Amino acid sequence: MSQAEETLEKIESGSAVVGVVGLGYVGLPLVLGFVERGFRVIGLDIDEKKVGAVMAGQSYIEHIPGESIGAAISSGKLEATTDFAEAERADALIICVPTPLDEHNEPDLSFVIGTVESLVPYLRPGQVVSLESTTYPGTTEEELRPRIESRGLAVGEDLFLVYSPEREDPGNPDFSATRIPKVVGGTTEHCAQVGRALYQSVISEVVLVRSTQVAEFAKLLENIYRAVNIGLVNELKVAAEQMGIDIWEVIEAAATKPFGFKAFYPGPGLGGHCIPIDPFYLTWKAREYGVHTRFIELAGEINNSMPRWVVQRTMEALNERSKSVKGSRVLLMGLAYKENVDDMRESPTFDLMDELADLGAEVSYHDPHIPEIIPTREHARWTGARSVEWAPEAIAAFDCVLIATNHQVFNLPELLESADLVVDTRNAIAKAGLVPREGQVVKA
Numbered sequence: 034m035s036q037a038e039e040t041l042e043k044i045e046s047g048s049a050v051v052g053v054v055g056l057g058y059v060g061l062p063l064v065l066g067f068v069e070r071g072f073r074v075i076g077l078d079i080d081e082k083k084v085g086a087v088m089a090g091q092s093y094i095e096h097i098p099g100e101s102i103g104a105a106i107s108s109g110k111l112e113a114t115t116d117f118a119e120a121e122r123a124d125a126l127i128i129c130v131p132t133p134l135d136e137h138n139e140p141d142l143s144f145v146i147g148t149v150e151s152l153v154p155y156l157r158p159g160q161v162v163s164l165e166s167t168t169y170p171g172t173t174e175e176e177l178r179p180r181i182e183s184r185g186l187a188v189g190e191d192l193f194l195v196y197s198p199e200r201e202d203p204g205n206p207d208f209s210a211t212r213i214p215k216v217v218g219g220t221t222e223h224c225a226q227v228g229r230a231l232y233q234s235v236i237s238e239v240v241l242v243r244s245t246q247v248a249e250f251a252k253l254l255e256n257i258y259r260a261v262n263i264g265l266v267n268e269l270k271v272a273a274e275q276m277g278i279d280i281w282e283v284i285e286a287a288a289t290k291p292f293g294f295k296a297f298y299p300g301p302g303l304g305g306h307c308i309p310i311d312p313f314y315l316t317w318k319a320r321e322y323g324v325h326t327r328f329i330e331l332a333g334e335i336n337n338s339m340p341r342w343v344v345q346r347t348m349e350a351l352n353e354r355s356k357s358v359k360g361s362r363v364l365l366m367g368l369a370y371k372e373n374v375d376d377m378r379e380s381p382t383f384d385l386m387d388e389l390a391d392l393g394a395e396v397s398y399h400d401p402h403i404p405e406i407i408p409t410r411e412h413a414r415w416t417g418a419r420s421v422e423w424a425p426e427a428i429a430a431f432d433c434v435l436i437a438t439n440h441q442v443f444n445l446p447e448l449l450e451s452a453d454l455v456v457d458t459r460n461a462i463a464k465a466g467l468v469p470r471e472g473q474v475v476k477a
Contacts, residue, residue, distance in 0.1 A: 036191055037223040040159050043124050044230045047071050051231075052123030054148055056083045056113065058306065058376060059165060059199040060129035061097055062210035066235045068105040069211075075123055076113035087113035095375035095402055096204045121155040125163070125231050129199060131306070132166045133410075138313045138333075140169060142176065149180050156184050161193040161227045167252050167311050169318035172196075173245040178220060189221030195228030196245035198252030204374035214238040218248030256311040257329055262297040263308070264332030267339050270299040279476070281460040301437050301458040301477070302339040302381025304370025309336070309379045340384035346477035347389070347433060347456050353472075354454060356432055359393030364421060364431040366448075367438025368400040375402040382437040383412040390414075397421045397431075401442050425451040435477075436461050449473065 034042075043049040051067045053060045056078040067074050078084050086093050090103025105111035120126055130144040145166055156162070162181065164173055173196040178188050186192040197217045202208055215236040219225025225241055232239045242248050266284065273280040280299060288296040303309040312329045319326045348358045370380040377383075382398065390396045399421045406418045421427060423444065428434065428451035436443075439461040448455065449467055455474045457463075462474050 036159055037193065037227055040124065040161060040193065040227050041230050043159075044161075044227070044234055047234070049124035049231075050075065050122055052077055052120050052126045053129060054078070054120075054126060054152070055129035055131075055166075056080070056087060057129065057131075058094060058203050058378075059201045060127075061087075061092075061094060061102075062201060063127060063129065063165075063235075064111065065097070065101050065105060066209075066211040068108070068110045070235045072110065072234070074105075074111050075119055076111065077115070077117060077120060078113065079115060081115055084113045084115050087111070094203075117151045118155055120152050121157060124159060125161045126152060127163045127165060129165045132168050132310070132314070134310050134313055139317050140314050142168065142172065145172070146176060146180075149177055153180055153184050156181060156186060156192060158186060158191040161195065161224075161231055163195045163197050163228060163231065165197055165199040167198060167256075167307060167314065168249060169253070169314040170246040170249040171318065172249060173218075174220060189223050193224040193227040194220040194245075195224050195231075196248045197228065197232060198248060200252075200255075203376045204371070211235055212237050214240055216240045216242060216248050216251050218242045218245040220245055250315075253311050253315045256307045257315065259297070260303065260308045260312045260336065261328055261332040262295075263299070263303065264335040266297045266299045268335050271342060274476075281463065281476075298460075300339065300381070301343045302384055303336045304378070304380040304382075305376065306378045340381050340388060343385060343435070343456070343458055343477045344388045344392070346475060347435060348392070350454055350456060350475040351433060354432075357393075358389065360395070361432040362395045362397070362430065363389050364428065364434045365396065365398045366400070366434060366436045366443060367440055368398050368403045368406070368420075369438050369440070372439050373402070373441055377403055377406070377409075380438075383409070383415065385435065385437060386415060387412065399423060400438070400440070402440065428452055439464075 050073045052075045053064045054077045056076050064074050064076050076087055087102055090099055090106050092099040092102055128148055130148050133141045135141045188194045195217055197215055200213045201210055215232045217228045217232055217239055219228050229239050229241050270280045284296050287294055316326045316329050351358055351361055365382055368377050368382045386396050404420050406415045408416045433454045434452045435456040436459055439459040445465045445467055449469050456477050457474050458477050462469055
């Protein structure tokens with residue numbers, strides 16, 4: 034029996050041990066998905082707090098119940114550790130670590146490369162290694178394969194290497210990790226077959242593509258498609274404002290067309306772990322081939338400019354009330370990058386807070402999903418800041434309330450009763466069917 038056949042037999046029988054490296058928004062749901070299908074799972078992370086929480090049956094991600102983690106631990110199917118030597122026990126190793134941009138908007142693969150180099154001493158024949166982190170086409174072949182083969186393992190014969198991009202959408206009630214179709218690309222044919230079997234054991238639909246490069250490119254296309262279209266409506270928002278036209282009404286009208294149009298909506302900027310970052314991975318790689326990805330770069334410029342435009346609209350609104358932004362008390366509603374989650378990664382609210390504070394405003398935020406700001410690399414000045422408690426008299430004391438994210442828990446009727454000025458970047462007031470006082474709400 035070949036090594037590929039042995040590995041396939043372990044996966045298909047459910048006796049394989051699955052290791053998931055990185056217990057964040059992508060890795061933790063995947064861990065629970067494999068446990069629910071009866072696999073034994075080892076969760077690996079360098080963060081001792083996360084590992085400790087998992088072992089205690091506690092969740093640090095709002096939409097993942099602690100009860101699910103506790104049940105997985107109690108079943109004996111799940112353990113978590115910071116000891117990467119435990120990776121040797123795993124038959125499958127799935128890497129779910131961040132791939133941010135550096136200060137020059139170029140790919141930062143330090144987490145991926147550091148993780149792989151930490152795993153290499155513990156790799157052995159029969160394992161399948163899958164990278165899920167978003168990256169540029171060629172990463173799996175150019176960065177992972179040489180490091181793995183330095184161990185003396187032949188990829189495709191001794192060990193099986195695949196790329197399968199994460200598609201996690203935190204807080205989406207319709208698509209959990211195991212219900213989102215999974216794209217899988219293998220380094221060799223044997224790698225592809227083993228990778229497909231691994232994910233078929235837990236994911237409802239697996240889409241096998243010709244290579245790891247196709248899978249890597251597909252992930253970037255998904256998010257570039259969104260980034261470019263959001264950039265388009267953000268640009269049109271500014272044009273519509275100058276024409277005295279409500280862009281939200283325009284979009285809703287266009288969306289009545291039953292074909293050829295998909296509605297995208299403007300906002301205060303891009304947030305989350307994918308859309309603000311992923312397009313620049315392709316832009317960077319394309320330069321190797323002499324290709325200038327103008328659409329991607331233009332969309333990036335427009336989207337990155339939106340926080341400044343929102344701040345400008347806020348300044349204008351304050352000026353109309355004979356107030357300067359300097360010294361004004363401004364409350365931002367919603368720190369998370371999207372509604373109804375506790376995920377603040379790359380949130381444009383941070384940019385709004387930075388810009389307003391730099392102009393001299395006294396800045397606070399209100400977000401029940403994020404009671405306190407944990408350390409971030411880019412916005413360290415806000416570490417430890419706490420969400421303002423909601424109370425009508427407290428809201429009335431602010432010169433301006435800026436809706437940056439429209440959480441369902443927000444009491445918008447009470448906001449209109451209390452606030453003198455509301456800057457609405459999400460069309461929240463109109464969508465709620467509320468009628469503000471004349472001049473009370475400014476769309477931005």
